[in-house]
Amino acid sequence: MQRRLFLTLAAAGVASTLTACAVGQTPPAGPSTGASATPTATPKPSFTPKPTPTPTPTPTPTPTGPHLERVALPDGALTELPGTGDLLAWTVDDGSDSDVIRRYVEFAQASGTRLTFFANGSREGWTENAELLRPLVASGQIQLGNHTFNHVDLTEASDDEVIEQLQKNHDFLEDTYGVDVRPYYRPPYGYRNHRTDRLAASIGYTTPVLWYGSLSDSSHITPDQIVGFADEWFLPQHIVIGHLNYDPVTKVFPELQQIIQSRGLQTVTLDDVFLKP
Numbered sequence: 111m112q113r114r115l116f117l118t119l120a121a122a123g124v125a126s127t128l129t130a131c132a133v134g135q136t137p138p139a140g141p142s143t144g145a146s147a148t149p150t151a152t153p154k155p156s157f158t159p160k161p162t163p164t165p166t167p168t169p170t171p172t173p174t175g176p177h178l179e180r181v182a183l184p185d186g187a188l189t190e191l192p193g194t195g196d197l198l199a200w201t202v203d204d205g206s207d208s209d210v211i212r213r214y215v216e217f218a219q220a221s222g223t224r225l226t227f228f229a230n231g232s233r234e235g236w237t238e239n240a241e242l243l244r245p246l247v248a249s250g251q252i253q254l255g256n257h258t259f260n261h262v263d264l265t266e267a268s269d270d271e272v273i274e275q276l277q278k279n280h281d282f283l284e285d286t287y288g289v290d291v292r293p294y295y296r297p298p299y300g301y302r303n304h305r306t307d308r309l310a311a312s313i314g315y316t317t318p319v320l321w322y323g324s325l326s327d328s329s330h331i332t333p334d335q336i337v338g339f340a341d342e343w344f345l346p347q348h349i350v351i352g353h354l355n356y357d358p359v360t361k362v363f364p365e366l367q368q369i370i371q372s373r374g375l376q377t378v379t380l381d382d383v384f385l386k387p
Contacts, residue, residue, distance in 0.1 A: 295318060
């Protein structure tokens with residue numbers, strides 16, 4: 111009886127010891143077989159930025175001619191515009207410097223200034239800048255006039271040479287710019303007489319254009335001097351002459367424009383003022 115009780119108590123002690131060891135034992139590392147799966151995060155929608163709209167450029171307004179009642183051309187040479195008013199005919203001659211021609215055209219594009227160019231077709235700048243200048247000629251903002259092909263003194267030329275110089279330049283301007291520039295021509299240096307007037311008129315150039323004031327830039331002078339001459343001669347109804355030969359004038363376009371604006375003047379071409387014959 112005592113032996114049986116001892117064996118029973120001994121077996122119970124061993125089981126208790128094994129249970130205690132199992133409770134305190136750390137399980138080996140490894141994959142979990144009984145845990146639930148980790149939940150998958152809900153993906154967030156990706157952000158697509160809105161495209162930046164391309165700004166629509168503001169179109170540059172095309173300058174239009176002044177609304178004037180045109181008048182008949184007077185007989186003889188033009189030296190000023192008729193009547194009283196606020197008109198200024200800024201005319202520019204020659205073209206020995208191609209870059210000056212280009213800058214004048216760019217100034218006209220940017221400012222809307224209306225100009226009359228008396229061109230010598232022998233100057234390369236009239237061909238080199240033709241693509242830039244054609245739209246302004248077509249719109250009428252810049253008018254072309256005949257200044258002979260080689261800038262010769264017509265009073266010293268023979269009859270045939272007078273006609274040849276004007277006709278050759280006429281053909282060049284018509285072929286290059288698609289315009290008939292008659293009846294306006296400017297005799298180089300302003301030199302003319304009854305003979306040259308008659309010869310020019312025989313091929314349609316009936317109106318010699320002279321001037322009433324000059325920027326005096328046919329030779330190289332300073333920008334300040336040009337502004338001074340503009341201040342003296344940019345006046346109502348004046349035809350003022352400048353030149354496309356030296357660059358100082360291109361450095362004072364803002365000052366020249368300011369004189370025009372401060373005096374309430376509007377620039378015009380000859381075609382803006384006069385009826386075609």
